[in-house]
Amino acid sequence: MASTQADGRGKWSASGRAARTxxxxxTLPPVALHYLMIRSTVEVLMTGALACGLALWLVPDGWRLPTLVVMAILIISGLIVDVPIVSRLTMRHTSYHVGADAVRIKRGYLLSKDTVLSTAQILNVSIIEGPLLRRLGLAKVRFTTLNHVEPLGPVERGVAVEIRRQALSTYIEASTGGH
Amino acid sequence: MGTDAPQRLPAKAMAAMSLRGAPSVVSLLIGGFLYWDRPGLWPGPAAVYLIGGLLILRLVHPVYAWATLRYAISKDDFSLTRGLLFRTTSTTAWRDVLVVDIDSPWAFRRFGLGVVSLRSGGQDDAKIDVPGIDHADLEAIVGLARAHGVPGAQSARSGSAASGVHGTVPGLSDTTGRTVLYTARRRDLAAANLIYGHVVVLGTGAVLAVVDTADQLTILDGAMEVFGSHPLAGSLALCGAVLLGGSVAAVVKYHEFTVSSDPAGLSIRYGWLSTNQRDVRSSAVGGITARRNLIEMLLDRVRVALLTTDSDAQMGTNMVLPSLPRRQVTQILDTSLPELPRPALLKSSGRGSVAGSLVLFAAIGVPALGFGWVLHRVTGGALVLAAVATVALWCVLSLVVRLARARFSVAGNRVGWVSRSFVDHEVVLAATSLHSVSATGARAARVSLVRAHYFAGRPKTLAALSFSRAVPDQMGRLVEDTSPEIAALRRHPTVKQPTTEEFVHP
Structure with missing residues (x-):
């Protein structure tokens, strides 16, 4: 990784400190946008289909057509807003830094969340690859501590493996005495 | 001294467990007799069979527990096997044991037995309980645990000599070689429990037990008639019974509450009917909490408790100093526990917080009561609904006020969290206890909601608003800077894997 030194520790001192604010x-790779858009589309359509099914089942006859029209408007709005706009904002406003001592993840546009995890407190790092992610050569990373699970991604598969190696490097060095 | 080979509990453990269950056996017998004598009582004659089944279970359990339990003590670890059809073996390495709890319930004390709990984490799965262990093995367990860093190694070695104080279990009453920080007097205990409400819980329990017994003895109706004809006297008598019962129960439960220390950590001991000793290794202490409620603000008292890896509970677990005058708390901490951080609550008098506390109390209570009153009028007298809505709104507003009044601070390698609302509450955490920190806020605004995650018996989170980026930045830097220190403390697990033979009883 560009931000990794030879000894496995992140380059913190100047760029890292400045980057906190x-x-x-x-950032996420450009191909992640395809994944986010496809996922958003599937989610909106599946939610819409489920809602329409429930409407057809539960809503009285006289109200069925207006309800379905409202549902259709909501689904189209979702596809217009969520798929191209929210996915791009998610993509553009997610950044991270993985070093030997800490994992830092910043995400969100309107509400921005900046998370710092101690790598020494991370119990495991999971790499998740679904069919779509695998097809796009991507993977999601999940950092688990005793009381917190922090997801990251999707990132390229090779980057995910490197993130895992770097996040666990502090523990591996400590438990093997640096050998 | 135990050996590596799995062994049974001493046979007298069966007698001790049976004696401990004797009160419930007597209750079941009385209940069974009543249902047998009066078959018309709800739920009918079937209750006799139900009680009979429970009675058999209660009588058989000590024998079953004794017959199916094996334990093995080695120089590296402790193993416990339980069960008959489904056998479970738990093993914990001595170096992973962070807390040792030793109980000496009244029934076990008569037989010179104790109950020991070895805790290596916060979950129940990370705890091994051995009921009815004898002097020699308890001494070996305490000695091995303490030799690997749990406090009081000297007292473990001199445990036999000290066991005479209560005539009980070695190490339980022993503070030799340790600095006694605090021993509560009876009136301190009664006052402390009265101040922070234990007395109501304990006293209500005692009164309910009396009522239940009176009901079983069929004298409750007569008593209710007497109280019903004198409602004021009856109410006063009930309040007095709750206060008296609670005070007596508190004094019995926390009898001779003593805190002592040695270089390895702290020991907390208390109890009359059931004597408990809790040894906490220094490395298990992740922080300290200080609290004071409205009464303590008026009396300028503070309660101090530890936050340990296995628990964040207070009285009976990690309470170091029960409600005491603020200056006395400061003096004890300064002279005896210099390594623990000093809560900021100790620097200011509680009386200064009283006015603000009352204002906030009113600011929350008035809207909640007003909402309940409006709801009561609108719904045409639905009293329960209005009461539930009032309590719910009060809880929500309380959380909002506590969050709005909470602030984080960073000093050295510690993170402080203080919330001054209608109660003052402060937590000081070592940076090494922090797992993660997050700050959430609008991009343009400087205000953010800061959350710090840590572990004290269960996942815990502290949250506060921050009006500058500096505090979350400092906390994030602290998380990062202490990471190598935490990693250096971690190592490969040392617990050996149980062999096939260890799952099979000899």
């Missing part, structure tokens, strides 16, 4: 150096 802004975005971090690493």
């Amino acid at each position: 802004h975005a971090y150096a690493l």
Whole structure:
């Protein structure tokens, strides 16, 4: 990774400290936008189909058509807003930095959340690959501590493996005495 | 001294467990007799069979527990096997044991037995309980645990000599070689429990037990008639019974509450009917909490408790100093526990917070009561609904006020969290206890909601508003800077894997 030194520790001192109040150096890859858009589309359509099914089942006859029209408007709005706009904002406003001592993740446009995890407190790092992610050469990373699970991604598969190696490097060094 | 080979509990453990269950056996017998004598009582004659079944279970359980339990003590770890059809073996390495709880219930004390709990984490799965263990093995367990860093190694070695104080279990009453920080007097205990409400819980329990017994003895109706004809006297008598019962129960439960320390950590001991000793290794202490409620603000008293890896509970678990005058708390901490951080609550008098506390109390209570009153009028007298809505709104507003009044601060390698609302509450955490920190806020605004995650018996989160970026930045830097220190403390697990033979009883 560009932000990794030879000894496995992140380059913190200058760029890292400055980055805390802004975005971090690493962002999601461009291909992640395809994944986010496809996922959003599937989610909106599945939710819409479920809602329409429930409407057809539960809503009285006289109200069925107006309800379905409202549902259709909501689904189209979702496809217009969520798929191209929210996915791009998610993509643009997610940044991260993984070092030997801490994992930093910043995400969100209107509400921005900046998370710092101690790598020494991370119990495991999971790499998740679904069919769509695998087809796009992507993977999601999940950091688990005793009381918190923090997801990251999607990122390229090779980057995910490197993130895992770096996030666990502090523990591996400590438990093997650096060998 | 135990050996590596799995062994049974001593046979007298069966007698001790049976004796401990004797009160419930007597209750079941009385209940069974009543249902047998009066078959018309709800739920009918079937209750006799139900009680009979429970009675058999209660009588058989000590024998079953004794017959199916094996334990093995080695120099590296402790193993416990339980069960008959489904056998479970739990093993914990001595170096992973962070807290040792030793109980000496009245029934076990008569037989010179104790109950020991070895805790290596916060979950129940990370705890091994051994009921009815004898002097020699308890001494070996305490000695091995303490030799690996749990406090009081000296007292473990001199445990036999000290066991005479209560005539009980070695190490339980022993503070030799340790600094006694605080021993509560009876009036301190009664006052402390009165101040923070334990007395109501304990006293209500005692009164309910008396009522239940009176009901079983069929004298409740007569008593209710007497109280019903004198409602004021009856109410006063009930309040007095709750207060008296609670005070007596508190004094019995926390009898001789003593806190002592040695270089390895702290020991907390208390109890009359059931004596408990809790040894906490220094490395298990992740922080300290200080609290004061409205009464304590008026009396300028503070309660101090530890936050340990296995628990964040207070009285009976991690309470170091029960409600005491603020200056006395400061003096004890300064002279005896210099390594623990000093809560900021100790620097200011509680009386200064009283006015603000009352204002906030009113600011929450008036809208909640007003909402309940409006709801009561609108719904045409639905009293329960209005009461539930009032309590719910009060809870929500309380949370909002506590969050709005909470602030984080960073000093050295510690993170402080203070919330001054209608109660003052402060937590000081070592940076090494922090797992993660997050700050959430609007991009343009400087205000953010800061959350710090840590573990004290269960996942815990502290939250506060921050009006500058500096505090979350400092906390994030602290998380990052202490990471190598935490990693250095971690190592490969040392617990050996149980062999096939260890799952099979000899």
